[in-house]
Amino acid sequence: MTAVARLRGAVVAPLLAIGVAGLLCAVALLVSGASPWTAVTTVLSQLGSGTVAVDTVNSAAVYYLAALAVAVGFQMRLFNIGVEGQFRVAACVAAIVGGTVVLPPVLHTLLIIVVAVLTGAAWIAIPALLKAYRGVSEVISTIMLNAIATGMIAFLIRPETFGELRGNNITTPPIPESGWFPGVPVGSGTIFGMVFVAAALGVGYWFLLGRTRFGFELRASGESTTAASAGGVNARRTIVVALLLSGAIAGLIGLPELLGRDHAYTLSSPQGYGFTGIAIALLGRNHPVGIALGALLWAFLDKSAVALDVVGIPREIVLIMQGLIVLSVVVAYELVRRMEQRAEQRRVAAGTPEPVGAAS
Template identity: 75%
Template sequence: MRRIRTVLLPPALAIVFAALLCAVALLISGDSPLTALRVMITQVGEGTTAVDIVNSGAVYYIAALAVAIGFQMKLFNIGIEGQYRLAACVAAIVGGALVLPPVVHTLVIIVVAAVVGAAWAGIAALLKAYRGVSEVISTIMLNFIATGLIAFLIKPDSFGVLQGNNISTAPIEPSGQFPGISFGSGGTLFGMVGVAALLGLGYWFLLNRTRFGFELKASGESPTAATAGGVDARRMVIIALVLSGAVAGLVGLPELLGRDFAYTLTSPQGYGFTGIAVALLGRNHPLGIALGALLWAFLDKSALALDNVGVPREIVLIMQGSVVLSVVIAYEIVRRYELAAEQRRVAAQLRDTAAAEKAAEKVAS
């Protein structure tokens, strides 16, 4: 029961606090919180909103898993943004240039994306392991380099194709696309949603059922103690960041293989930074991350619905930001409460033990 309370209570408190904060903001602006809440809930059953939430949630989930892998080693891979964008661009170039059998074609694109993401993160990993360069600084710089490299790769005289006023990579043939599940007028669920779920299971198994997962968490908790126990801390840093980059390389694939089939200069951005917020919200637990990803996607879709009824869509940004800040504070409050409760339980047990010893001495005398 204490474990459930520790895991579930902080995000619940954060969401309640964020809702109250948004309600106050709406009242100040002259809008009704109840109207906003009704619109946010009812929009889920309209059109393709429900499927869109799951599709967006899958993208956020993969990004958050990539962040969480680094967090387990106390590494802040802030370069998810550059890793997934460069990986999606290169995977689109390779996918558009090849003609392979259906399943093989898709698998090649996925592997290319993972390898590019891992290689790009590997630069920061080597700098961290052998030169002590902060992964925060190096990954931020690599984000900017990735942006320039993408612009170079999709130029018309490189691998780009001019389509109207937009530049994109060559379209991926149907054999390389990842078929989804159609719900008719309700939209099409990306096939990569299933891959995202498998990644979550793999992440849980890796951390909780393998020696590598134990060494990863041990190195994050205390590199000195882990080294004394025979764990190569430098190797763990490299593996953690490379693995994080490999997962990050898959972030852009749900939309690339399920909807766009090409990478353009206007392809969606910002998923890497959203992944950081979702990982914090889910406390690096695969189930918590899944719930956080769906909540974030739900709030994203609510912005347009609120705008349609005259409620400022910025209220969603307020709620997203306050949820992240609140959940960090809430976890610390709950942690301190549990620590104080544990200290009281230990003190009570010591008193009971002392009383029992005194009673035994009296009986013996």
């Protein structure tokens, strides 16, 4: 594919997706009896309102980690749908360790991070081995582990095990200040320190895929496992490492809020980030920059939902908008891909010499 064709694909697909998503969102708003103009102006007015910008960046960091965890598997056509369970178990175990161990400030924080990474990787180890050596679908095994994760967390934070009863909520022991990850004060809010860790992981993800042998093997195996194996790539090892990396990154998803705000894991701790990460990975086309933009957009729409509710527009319309955006992006990129494929076929056909002996 020529540079012009690649540029056209990179520009046309996003513009087409934005146009279609905007049209569909306007239709959805009109059907609900709301004004699209009121919705747009209300959402845009939130850009400089209070701590919306800081809260958006903090939420985007969580979404970014979730999407990166999914994207690592996507590079090899692996669908890690168990990110939800991996991050919740990792956050719970890390909170228990962080609230129990006493260490100096930096070491305490590093221990919590390492525990979260190892727990996330360990939770996906069984599906990884089953996929590599028995061909068991990672979709089935990881989603089944999500249910087990819920039961495991409920067991771990019981008062009889590692939890504490505080008011009407059950929580892990609070993490001392030595285990917190300091943030950066901005205006009336504070940006989580883990935001910068998420950004560093994005750079590492880009470097891994584009500048290392393993990244090449990962992408090659995703394109064709048979061809990659013929070229000397160990498909089993690549599957296991890719899924372990996915689980390790998933283990970090709960840490921005755990180390920057909550300092304990409770029954009411946030959920659903793993499934949102799937949508954002699709939205960003598995590219670190695309995922970052998708995470920011998703987080901003989340924070705007309350403002829409105030002006009489159902906040559920945000969920519809998010779903339509993802759908539009997926469809737009597929349409552009097919257009480019057909154009390439026509170019090849035009340059093919006529067979010898063919009728004039």
